[in-house]
Structure formats: C-alpha cells, structure tokens
Amino acid sequence: MDHRGTTAWINLSAIRANYLRLVELAKGSAVCSVIKADAYGHGALAVAHALEREGAPYCAVALAKEALELRESGIQMPILVFGVPEHSWSSIAIRLGCAQTIYTEEHVRILASAAKSVGKRAKAHIKIDTGMNRQGLPLTKAKAFAGLLTDYPEIAVEGMYSHFADADNPDPAFTNLQMERFTAALAEFRKAGIVPKYRHIANSAGLLFHPETRLDMVRPGILLYGLSPAPGLALPEGFEPALTLTTSIVNIKEVPAGESISYGRTFTAKRRSRIGLLPIGYADGYPRALSNRASVLIRGTRAPVVGRVCMDMTMVDLTGIPGARAGDEVVVLGGKSLPVSEIADMLSTIDYEVVCMISKRVPRVHIDDNMVKE
Ligand SMILES: Cc1ncc(COP(=O)(O)O)c(C=O)c1O
8 A cells, every 4th residue: 555545455356256256147158358458457467367376278368569568468368459450569479479460451461570580380269240340250251351361371269259339228220230140151161161259249248138149258358346337237246346445634624614725725615624535536536527426435324525626635524424534434335325327327338448447646555355345
C-alpha cells in the first residue's frame, strides 16, 4: 500500500473460483480467459499467474505488448492477441509463441514476412465479422481469404473466431443470426481444407445465455472478475466480485450550516456538518460525475459524497456517522457491499468501464480469501 492508502484490493481466490465456475459452464470447451486491459483493471500479471496455477489452458489480450508483459513475467499458457498484427510487433508475437488475429490480405503478408524473419510458423486465428461490424472478415470474402491462405505455408491457422454484439439481449434473434453466419464461414474454410483446432465465439453473455454457442473454446472476460455483462443483469450463483477500491479518511473538518464545499460551491451544508477528506479523485478513476451523487461506506454506514470530486481528493459528509475518525477505512466501490454496478448505473455505463477506469496510480494489492476487504 502506498502512503495515500488508496488501494484496489483484488481477491485472487474469487477470480480462481469464478474461473472454476466458468469451466463448469463451459462443459468441456476450453476456457480462454480474457485478461486484456490489465485484466479489466485487476492486474493482468497476478491474475494470469493465478489462472495458470489453476490449469487455465488459454488467455487473450488486446495488444502484443500485453502478451510480451505476460511472457516476461513467466506466463507459459497460449495467448491470443485480439488486435490486428503490425510489422514491428508481429515478429515479437511469433517469438513469444502467441497467436495473432488476421482477416485482411495485409495481415497475411505481415504475418508471413514476420514468420520468415523469425524462422518459425506464425499461429493465426481468423476473425470473422458476423454482425458486430467492428473488425473481421465478412462472410462474402471467406472463400477468397481461404484460397489466399493456401499460398502461405508460413501461417498455421489454429483458430477461427467471431464476437457477439448482443448476447445479453433476451431476444436471441441477432445472436442466432451471428451463429449462422459463423457456421457458414467455417464451412467455406472447411471446403478449402482449413479446419482450425479452436472455433470460438462465446463471450460471458454468450456462455451464460446461449450455451449452444460454446464450440471448442469460450472467451469470457467480465465474469472472471465477478461482474455483470450488462446493466441490471444479476449473475448466477457462484460468481463473486473480485475488486474492492478503498481509501481512508485523512482529515475531518467541522463546518457550520451555510458553508459550501469544493469547487463551484455545488453543495452547501444545511446543518453543522463533519466533512471527511478522502485522498481519491478523478485522476484515480473516481469520476467527477459522481459529485453529490455517490456514497462511500465507512464503519458499515453510507456517507454521501458532498461537493465536486476533485482531481486528487473527494469530500464526504460524516455527520451521520458520529464514530468516524481520521484513519478509518473507506470502501469506495466494489465487493458485495458497494457493487460496481451501483456506480456504473450512476454513470450510465457498464461494470467494464468502471473497473477499467481505476488509474495506474492506484496500487493493486492481490490478496487471498481470508484477507478480503468488504
Ligand atoms: C474479442 C473479445 N472476446 C471476448 C471478450 C470478453 O467479453 P466479456 O468480458 O463480455 O466476456 C471481449 C471483450 O470485450 C472481446 O473483445
């Protein structure tokens, strides 16, 4: 913990338990743990090591640089890079034994030339765009792309995948359509003699709501962290939130009625009040939009945020918690008592963004069950 006391506690036992729950749901499909963006803010290295110890067979990141950091820390499990290959990083990814995503002729050329320069075949997963319309090969180009690949023996197609756009929607129509398109693309590649070891499409919501989409591998991210894939969606039994962001009261100030708090004077005390100063602000990933809206947890009681959240500091009203003292621990978000989803709802966003927002300057401390902060 650094001197400020503002810390993101990550319960690795919860992540391991969530992973084992995912293995149960996957019913024999390999679970590819999505640990991009520093494991959704949970600390990718510690999370990857915990998963590897649990026997996790595969993981995925967004960038080759993230894969490099994992390998440098000793991670040995196969890694898929979701981002498109790029000249300088492609040969590094091949040396690291990572699979790379391809879906254009340019990607094929980059991978093939990197493979030649390294002297090793490049592992590739072909990304099919089945309706997300973000990245991937359209179904109409599947036949031509399969033909192209036969000219490049330097590329070993290990996987083919796509990504659901709407798998949390109770109406399955679009997910079914994406599945049909994916199946058709797989058939085109099969005709050209390309039958990858791993066909995969299911994210967390896919795994939960469309078990028939499991195929050879599933790619859950948010469920690993015990968070929800969509607003208002309660998780099944057995998933537990892994992250709790805490800080402490560094100062308490008594203010008379009529005094205003923080920039822009957006809060005025209606009574004599005890105002607690917390060393956390929007530069830590506690957004200014939470000003006068969110509350924190002190000694088991909620204390409202008063006035504007500043860059490094936030003020809370402690008047309703007479026992509160400087040095008291403050739960800012996470765990079971102040769910990430509560903050996400306030910000009109999703759990994913709230945990990814916690900035680099907040130390991540990885702990085990018996030390969990609630
Ligand atoms: C390609 C891909 N697969 C899988 C995932 C994991 O999704 P989720 O966290 O919803 O399970 C993501 C995350 O955005 C992704 O981009």
